[in-house]
Amino acid sequence: MESMKRLSDHLATRVKELTRLREGGTKLIGYAPGGYMPEELVYACGAVPVGLIRGGDPEPVGESAAYVPRFMDTFCRAQIGYRMLGEEPLYQMLDLLIVPVTDHNIKTIADCFNFFAHDDVFRFGVPHQKDEHAFEYYLAGLHALREKLEGFTGNKIDDAHLREAITLCNRMRELLKEISLLRKSEQPPLAGYEFVKLNHASFIADKAVLIDALESVLQELKEKPPSGAYGPRVLLTGSTLAMGDYKVLEMTEAAGAYIVIEEFAEGMRHYWENVQPDGDLMEALADRYFRRRQPPAWFRPSRERLDYLIELARDFNVDGIIWYQLLYRSSYDIQSFYFEKMVKEQLGIPMLKVQSDYDVSEKGPLRTRIETFIEIMKAGRRG
Amino acid sequence: MYTELLKLCGFEPDEIKRERPRVDRAFAKLGLDEEDFRRGEWRLKEYLDIELLGLRKFLGIWMRELVNLVLAREEHDKIVYSDFPMELRPLMSMMLSTDEKEVYFGVPGQIINMTMGQIFDKITPYIEVGEESGMPPGAAHCALYQTRLGAMVKGVIPFPDLSVIASYHCDQPAEAEELLHEVYGVPVAYLDSCSDPNWGDWPKFNDSRVRYCSSQASRMFRMFEEIIGCQMTEEAIRTANRSNAIFRLTFQALIELIGHADPQPISQASLAHAFFLNSMPTRDIEGKQQALEILAEEVKQRVERGEGILEKGAPGVFCTATISVDPSITRMIERTGLAIRIQIPNWLSPWVLTKHPYREWSDMIGVGPCLDIPHSCEAHCLINLENCKAFNVDGAINFYPYSCREWVPTVIITKRMIEKELGIPVLVLEGDCYDTRNYSAGQLRTRVETFAELVKAHKAAKAA
Numbered sequence: 001m002e003s004m005k006r007l008s009d010h011l012a013t014r015v016k017e018l019t020r021l022r023e024g025g026t027k028l029i030g031y032a033p034g035g036y037m038p039e040e041l042v043y044a045c046g047a048v049p050v051g052l053i054r055g056g057d058p059e060p061v062g063e064s065a066a067y068v069p070r071f072m073d074t075f076c077r078a079q080i081g082y083r084m085l086g087e088e089p090l091y092q093m094l095d096l097l098i099v100p101v102t103d104h105n106i107k108t109i110a111d112c113f114n115f116f117a118h119d120d121v122f123r124f125g126v127p128h129q130k131d132e133h134a135f136e137y138y139l140a141g142l143h144a145l146r147e148k149l150e151g152f153t154g155n156k157i158d159d160a161h162l163r164e165a166i167t168l169c170n171r172m173r174e175l176l177k178e179i180s181l182l183r184k185s186e187q188p189p190l191a192g193y194e195f196v197k198l199n200h201a202s203f204i205a206d207k208a209v210l211i212d213a214l215e216s217v218l219q220e221l222k223e224k225p226p227s228g229a230y231g232p233r234v235l236l237t238g239s240t241l242a243m244g245d246y247k248v249l250e251m252t253e254a255a256g257a258y259i260v261i262e263e264f265a266e267g268m269r270h271y272w273e274n275v276q277p278d279g280d281l282m283e284a285l286a287d288r289y290f291r292r293r294q295p296p297a298w299f300r301p302s303r304e305r306l307d308y309l310i311e312l313a314r315d316f317n318v319d320g321i322i323w324y325q326l327l328y329r330s331s332y333d334i335q336s337f338y339f340e341k342m343v344k345e346q347l348g349i350p351m352l353k354v355q356s357d358y359d360v361s362e363k364g365p366l367r368t369r370i371e372t373f374i375e376i377m378k379a380g381r382r383g
Numbered sequence: 384m385y386t387e388l389l390k391l392c393g394f395e396p397d398e399i400k401r402e403r404p405r406v407d408r409a410f411a412k413l414g415l416d417e418e419d420f421r422r423g424e425w426r427l428k429e430y431l432d433i434e435l436l437g438l439r440k441f442l443g444i445w446m447r448e449l450v451n452l453v454l455a456r457e458e459h460d461k462i463v464y465s466d467f468p469m470e471l472r473p474l475m476s477m478m479l480s481t482d483e484k485e486v487y488f489g490v491p492g493q494i495i496n497m498t499m500g501q502i503f504d505k506i507t508p509y510i511e512v513g514e515e516s517g518m519p520p521g522a523a524h525c526a527l528y529q530t531r532l533g534a535m536v537k538g539v540i541p542f543p544d545l546s547v548i549a550s551y552h553c554d555q556p557a558e559a560e561e562l563l564h565e566v567y568g569v570p571v572a573y574l575d576s577c578s579d580p581n582w583g584d585w586p587k588f589n590d591s592r593v594r595y596c597s598s599q600a601s602r603m604f605r606m607f608e609e610i611i612g613c614q615m616t617e618e619a620i621r622t623a624n625r626s627n628a629i630f631r632l633t634f635q636a637l638i639e640l641i642g643h644a645d646p647q648p649i650s651q652a653s654l655a656h657a658f659f660l661n662s663m664p665t666r667d668i669e670g671k672q673q674a675l676e677i678l679a680e681e682v683k684q685r686v687e688r689g690e691g692i693l694e695k696g697a698p699g700v701f702c703t704a705t706i707s708v709d710p711s712i713t714r715m716i717e718r719t720g721l722a723i724r725i726q727i728p729n730w731l732s733p734w735v736l737t738k739h740p741y742r743e744w745s746d747m748i749g750v751g752p753c754l755d756i757p758h759s760c761e762a763h764c765l766i767n768l769e770n771c772k773a774f775n776v777d778g779a780i781n782f783y784p785y786s787c788r789e790w791v792p793t794v795i796i797t798k799r800m801i802e803k804e805l806g807i808p809v810l811v812l813e814g815d816c817y818d819t820r821n822y823s824a825g826q827l828r829t830r831v832e833t834f835a836e837l838v839k840a841h842k843a844a845k846a847a
C-alpha cells in the first residue's frame with residue numbers, strides 16, 4: 001500500500017528529523033508505553049513525545065544484566081539495555097523520561113535510567129483499582145506532570161493548546177479504531193501484523209504525517225476487494241507487544257491464521273476510547289486514560305479485563321486466543337491460569353499460552369507450538 | 384515424641400500436657416513425625432542460640448501460632464489472613480477488635496515459614512502445590528505466596544473468610560490474592576498505595592500519597608467490619624499502636640546493642656525470630672514483649688561479659704540475608720568469621736522514627752508506606768547505605784531473593800552506592816528467603832569464604 005510505504009519512509013528519517021527539532025530547541029519527551037501517559041500534555045507545551053517501545057532483541061536484555069538481576073519483565077530489562085548499550089538513537093536523545101508507575105517492572109526502568117544513565121526521569125502513580133480516590137490520585141499525578149512539563153519546557157499549557165492536542169490525538173485514535181474494526185469482517189483486509197506496525201508507528205511518527213497516512217490507509221482498505229482468504233481468527237493478548245517483537249505475529253499469520261484483534265498492557269496504543277473535551281480538560285484526560293482505559297492484569301478486580309477480553313473474542317468472532325507474555329511478568333502469568341478456564345467455559349475455544357525472553361533459541365519450539373495450535377483451530381472450524 | 388522439641392521452644396511441662404490433644408491434631412495434619420521432631424531439635428541446636436530463654440520464648444510463640452493456624456476452622460467461626468508486606472498496626476487493630484474465641488487472625492505464610500521451614504525444613508511440599516495451583520515454577524513467583532496457597536490447597540490450613548493484603552511495596556501479594564479470589568472465592572480487602580516518588584525525593588513524601596492510602600485503609604477496615612461482623616474499636620487501635628511502638632523501640636535498642644558489640648553476642652539467625660514478629664499479629668502481646676525483654680537482658684549480659692559467637696575483632700558486615708525458612712545461610716556467613724552487625728536492614732533509620740502530622744488512624748496507616756523501604760527504590764538503597772554507615776561495617780553482603788520484584792532493582796544500585804561512598808567490598812548473592820530448593824548454605828559457602836578473606840584483608844589494610 002502506497003500510504004504505508006509513505007509512513008515507513010517517514011519513520012526511516014524520523015531520528016534525523018527529531019535531531020533537527022532538538023537542535024532548534026524543541027524538547028524530546030520519552031515515556032513508558034503503558035497507555036497512562038497522555039501525549040496531549042506533551043504536545044500542549046510544545047514538546048514532542050516519543051514512546052519507548054523497542055523490543056524483541058536479545059542483546060539489550062543481555063546488557064541489562066549489568067544493572068538489574070534477571071528476575072524482571074523482559075521488556076523492561078530490554079529498555080534498560082537499549083539505554084545503556086547506546087546503540088538505539090531514540091533512547092539516547094531524550095531530554096526527559098516520563099514513567100507512569102504501573103508496576104514494579106516499569107518502575108525499575110525509571111530507577112535504572114535515573115541511577116545508571118543519570119537521566120531526568122519524572123514518575124507519577126497509577127493506582128491498581130478505580131474508585132474515586134484512585135481517580136483523584138491519578139489526576140493529581142497528571143497535574144504534577146503538567147507542572148513538570150511547564151517548568152521543563154518553559155511553556156505554559158493553556159486550554160487552547162491542550163484542546164488542540166486532544167483533537168489531534170483523538171483523530172489519530174479514531175482512525176486506528178476504524179482501521180482495526182475493518183478486521184471484524186470475514187476476510188480482514190489487512191493482516192494483524194500490518195495493523196500492529198501502524199499502531200507502533202503512532203508512538204514515534206509526527207502526528208500530522210501519521211494522521212495523513214492513516215486516512216489514506218483507511219481509504220485504500222475500504223476500496224480493497226475481498227482477498228478470498230479464509231483462515232482461523234485469533235485474539236492476541238498479553239503483557240507487552242513491542243516494536244520489533246513480531247515473531248508471534250509472523251508465525252501465526254505464516255501458518256494461515258489471522259490475528260484480528262490485539263489487547264496488550266504495553267506497546268500497543270489504546271485506541272478504543274477518546275478524550276471528551278468538555279468541562280475540565282485535565283479531568284477529561286484522567287477520565288480517558290484512567291477511568292475508561294481497559295485495565296492491565298495488575299488491576300483489580302481482574303475480572304474487568306478478563307470480561308472485556310471475552311467480549312472482544314465474541315465481537316471479533318475468534319476461533320482461538322494466543323496469550324503472549326514476557327518472562328517474569330508475574331501478573332500475567334497468574335492471571336492466565338484462571339483466564340484459560342473462563343475461555344473454555346464461556347467461549348469453548350482453545351487458548352495457547354506462550355512466553356518469551358527475547359531469546360533466539362525460543363523460535364523453533366514457539367513455531368511448532370503455534371502451528372499445532374492453528375491446526376487445532378482449523379480442525380475446530382471443520383468440526 | 385515432640386516433648387523435647389516443645390521444651391526447646393519454651394513450653395513448660397504443664398502447658399505441654401494441657402495442649403497435647405491440640406498439638407497432636409495439628410501435627411498430624413501437618414504430617415510431622417518422629418524424624419521431623421529429631422530434625423527440628425537438631426536444627427534449633429545447630430543454628431540458634433537455643434540456650435537463651437528469650438529466644439525459646441519466641442520459638443514458643445511461633446509454634447503456638449502454627450497450632451492455632453492449623454486448627455483455626457475447628458476452633459473459630461471466622462478466619463482472617465494477611466501476610467507480608469502488610470504492616471502490623473492495622474492487622475493488630477483489626478484483630479483486637481474481634482472476640483478471641485470467634486475470630487482467628489493470622490499470617491499463614493510467615494507462620495509456616497518460621498516453623499515448617501526454619502524448624503522442620505519441610506517447606507517444599509507446600510511450594511510445590513502452590514506451583515501446581517496457579518503460581519507455576521520458573522516464573523519467579525514469590526515462594527511466600529506459593530507456600531500459603533499450597534498449604535490451603537493441600538487442606539493443611541483452612542481457606543479464610545477474608546484476606547487483607549497490602550498491594551503496595553510489591554505487586555505479588557495482590558496478584559496471588561486475585562487468584563485466591565477468582566479460583567476459591569475468598570474475599571480480599573486491599574491496602575493500596577503508589578510507589579511513585581521521584582529520585583531525590585527521599586525522605587520527603589507528598590500528602591496525596593498518604594491520603595490515597597488512607598482512603599484505602601478506611602475501605603479495608605469497612606470491608607473487614609462487614610465481612611467479619613464487628614466494629615473496629617478505639618481501644619483496639621490504641622493497644623495496637625502502643626504495643627507495636629513499644630516492641631519496635633525495644634527491638635531497635637536490641638539490634639543497636641548487638642550491632643555495636645564486639646564480639647557479636649548472638650547469631651542474627653536467632654534474632655530473626657524476634658524480627659519477624661514485627662509483622663505477625665498475635666494476641667499474646669504481653670508474652671511477645673516479655674520474650675523480647677528477656678532476650679535483650681540476656682544479650683546485655685553477654686556483652687558485659689565480653690562473650691560472643693565470634694572472636695573479638697572479627698570484621699563486621701551488613702547483610703540483607705534474613706531468610707525466614709532457613710537459618711543455615713546466616714549461620715554459614717557468621718561461621719566464615721564475619722560478624723553480621725546488622726541485617727535486612729532492620730535498623731530503623733531516623734526518618735522512620737520521625738514524627739509526622741497525621742493523627743487519624745487511617746492516615747497513620749496511610750503514611751506507613753512513605754516512611755521506610757516501601758517509599759521507593761531510592762529509599763531502599765539509601766537505607767541500606769545508612770545501615771552500613773551507622774554500624775561502621777567493613778563489607779556488605781547484598782543477598783537478594785530470587786523472585787522478589789521489589790528487591791531486585793535495588794541490588795546493583797545498592798552495591799554501587801556502598802562501594803562508591805564507603806569504599807568497602809560488596810558481595811551480591813542470589814538466593815531465596817522463602818524457598819530452599821535452589822540455594823543452600825553449602826552451595827554459597829565458597830563465594831562467602833572468598834569474600835570473607837577479602838573483607839579481612841580490607842580491614843587489615845585500613846588498620847595499617
Ligand code: SF4
Binds near residue numbers: 526553787789
Ligand atoms: S519477598 Fe518480595 S515478592 Fe515476596 S512478598 Fe516480599 S516483597 Fe513481595
